[in-house]
Amino acid sequence: AQSVTQLGSHVSVSEGALVLLRCNYSSSVPPYLFWYVQYPNQGLQLLLKYTSAATLVKGINGFEAEFKKSETSFHLTKPSAHMSDAAEYFCAVSRDSNDYKLSFGAGTTVTVRA
């Protein structure tokens, strides 16, 4: 079975500061890992996806995530937060790159202070 744990249900950062959202996974097979963002009243949008091609994955809106097998982690970062980054972020895992039976974490809400 695959699962993810997101550390911290809420993160507050200053505009221009580093954004770091933590995600650890548990998987019995090589995992496919995802980060999604959810803005109020909108559907989830894919930020980035790890499919084993490269351990550092670059996504949209300046986000990136690094897959670390030794730490079973897939943390999401953005060097400089913008007010528009305020949203809820979800880490998710699946068994297959063609399999969207995703297991999601509980989510991390990001607020950005001016």
Next chain:
Amino acid sequence: DTGVSQDPRHKITKRGQNVTFRCDPISEHNRLYWYRQTLGQGPEFLTYFQNEAQLEKSRLLSDRFSAERPKGSFSTLEIQRTEQGDSAMYLCASSPLGPNEKLFFGSGTQLSVL
């Protein structure tokens, strides 16, 4: 590409009533997924279709839940004899068939069971 649309956006019902939700995926997307999201949690996989065939159902999907995709286009999710525990956001998503395709989510139907 008009995106994944879900109807209604909100549904309030009394315990014991039946409700039906509709999802219109992106045109020509072969795969359609239903997820459920409760407050403070990430989405949970319920079921998915490839064209008109329902390929998998989660154990979360009790006998009171039924989903259909009769012509491989739109899908309906029906909940019979609703319970207060059914209150949640019901999300629909679709994707093309093929490796490394993206999953597109709708904005969801918020169900409140009184």
